[in-house]
Amino acid sequence: MTTAAAAAPLTAQVFKADYKPIWCPGCGDYAVLSSFTKAFAMLELRPENIAVVSGIGCSSRIPAYTNCYGFHGVHGRALAAGTGLKIARPDLTVLVASGDGDGYSIGGNHFLHACRRNVDLTYVVMDNHVYGMTKGQPSPTTEPDWDSKLSPGGTGLRTFHPLVIALAAGANFIARAFSGDPNGTAQILAEAIRTPGFSFVEILSPCVTFRPEQRNWKNQVRPAPVAPTDDPARAARRIMTDDGFNIGVLYKGERKPYQPPIIKGTKRLADLEAEFTI
Amino acid sequence: MSTGKRTKTSARKGGGRRTVRVQDRKKPVTKPISTNRADFLARAWIMEVEAAERYAMFADAMDEHNNREVAELFRKLARIEQLHADQLLEEDLSRRPPVLPSGGIRWDGGEAPETAAPGELHYRMQPYHALQIALACEKRANKFFADFASSATDAKVRSTAREMAAEEAGHARLIEDWLKRTPPPDKDWEHDPDPPVVSD
Numbered sequence A: 001m002t003t004a005a006a007a008a009p010l011t012a013q014v015f016k017a018d019y020k021p022i023w024c025p026g027c028g029d030y031a032v033l034s035s036f037t038k039a040f041a042m043l044e045l046r047p048e049n050i051a052v053v054s055g056i057g058c059s060s061r062i063p064a065y066t067n068c069y070g071f072h073g074v075h076g077r078a079l080a081a082g083t084g085l086k087i088a089r090p091d092l093t094v095l096v097a098s099g100d101g102d103g104y105s106i107g108g109n110h111f112l113h114a115c116r117r118n119v120d121l122t123y124v125v126m127d128n129h130v131y132g133m134t135k136g137q138p139s140p141t142t143e144p145d146w147d148s149k150l151s152p153g154g155t156g157l158r159t160f161h162p163l164v165i166a167l168a169a170g171a172n173f174i175a176r177a178f179s180g181d182p183n184g185t186a187q188i189l190a191e192a193i194r195t196p197g198f199s200f201v202e203i204l205s206p207c208v209t210f211r212p213e214q215r216n217w218k219n220q221v222r223p224a225p226v227a228p229t230d231d232p233a234r235a236a237r238r239i240m241t242d243d244g245f246n247i248g249v250l251y252k253g254e255r256k257p258y259q260p261p262i263i264k265g266t267k268r269l270a271d272l273e274a275e276f277t278i
Numbered sequence B: 001m002s003t004g005k006r007t008k009t010s011a012r013k014g015g016g017r018r019t020v021r022v023q024d025r026k027k028p029v030t031k032p033i034s035t036n037r038a039d040f041l042a043r044a045w046i047m048e049v050e051a052a053e054r055y056a057m058f059a060d061a062m063d064e065h066n067n068r069e070v071a072e073l074f075r076k077l078a079r080i081e082q083l084h085a086d087q088l089l090e091e092d093l094s095r096r097p098p099v100l101p102s103g104g105i106r107w108d109g110g111e112a113p114e115t116a117a118p119g120e121l122h123y124r125m126q127p128y129h130a131l132q133i134a135l136a137c138e139k140r141a142n143k144f145f146a147d148f149a150s151s152a153t154d155a156k157v158r159s160t161a162r163e164m165a166a167e168e169a170g171h172a173r174l175i176e177d178w179l180k181r182t183p184p185p186d187k188d189w190e191h192d193p194d195p196p197v198v199s200d
Helices: A003-007 A028-042 A059-065 A078-088 A100-106 A108-117 A162-169 A182-194 A212-220 A232-241 A269-275 B037-064 B068-091 B127-151 B155-180
Strands: A050-054 A069-072 A093-099 A122-127 A173-178 A199-204 A246-252
Touching (some): A028 A059, A028 A122, A028 A182, A028 A199, A028 B037, A059 A069, A069 A078, A078 A093, A078 A100, A100 A108, A100 A162, A108 A162, A122 A182, A162 A173, A162 A232, A173 A182, A182 A199, B037 B068, B037 B127, B037 B155, B127 B155
Parallel strands (some): A050 A069, A050 A093, A093 A122, A122 A199
């Protein structure tokens, strides 16, 4: 992070790093990056007060492209790292970024317990229903009949339903966004960040290389026809019966975030190391 | 919740035929618009800025994928849009970037009319495709200002909007001329002899 950025006006551009994304042209993740930076500007955050933590996959490259603190972690473990960071530094705005493979398969267990713990962070999953970085294997959200060279005839497996699972596991804020609407996504992200507790935002972000048919998502998405609810039963019915293309805030609860007391003072490195000595 | 009943989907093996489609925007402005000149100019300015930023993003993406010709074209378009923004700032906004609403401006269709949709790129696209995208953006901008010119309740806004609509129409004509001088893409422009998807 540059010191110049700290003094610059808080435009979205300030939050963009000098590194250029290497996503495929047309990939939805470009627009998600733009939504991140717009949301930061909208909330008048400072780069030095934000941390973006990710796992592994195309979408998990996002910390490198944002001008704030970042941590590109290990596969599926982004939420563990992000949770630890937020617990240790509650003053930071923590966003955890993931993809549908990283977040729902390798990191599926962390997802459940992060929802349950309700630590005050925002979890963003860029969902394209495929493992893009490893060249197109089906992910947990891939449709059972998706026919490809790597899954001839489709997997035949029921899809994972992240919003329902997040609700059942205790997430305090649940929304779905679409990368093709970067401004709308920025609004949703800003609301997710503002809402205390664990906020989960699934962003439909097309993979134009392995799922070119997802370019048509722009014609399928629509604003959710209802206002957000704080009633989990009502939210469950809504999420269970929508077709995966309703965009907006679908649930907003009032659970108190989990934040253990901060232990004051610092320890010498040697003392910390001694605690791990077997 | 998705129940796996979405339309049957299949991978496109090794670059099937597809055209770069220019996204249509919905919901034209038709009702009376009660905006003062300052708010109108703020909209016009941010519209140019966002168009410039999107073209710059497109240029970076094409650069990273070694499509240098298209990257340079998008870079040029970004410079042109930024120039328009700077002119507005200089001539109409006393060199002070306008204060925008904290939640940003709500545009019909989600984004400013001159901003190209984020998913319109293809890594093998050609300058002709890029110009088609730019032409659609200019036409949307022209329509946006023309709608303002016919619907604004403030006479000064109507007059400024009329001027801007004429400017955007001029830009559209320039791009149409540019397109006439640009070779149309080959019919197999999308074919990649070494495609990223498994094709064997």
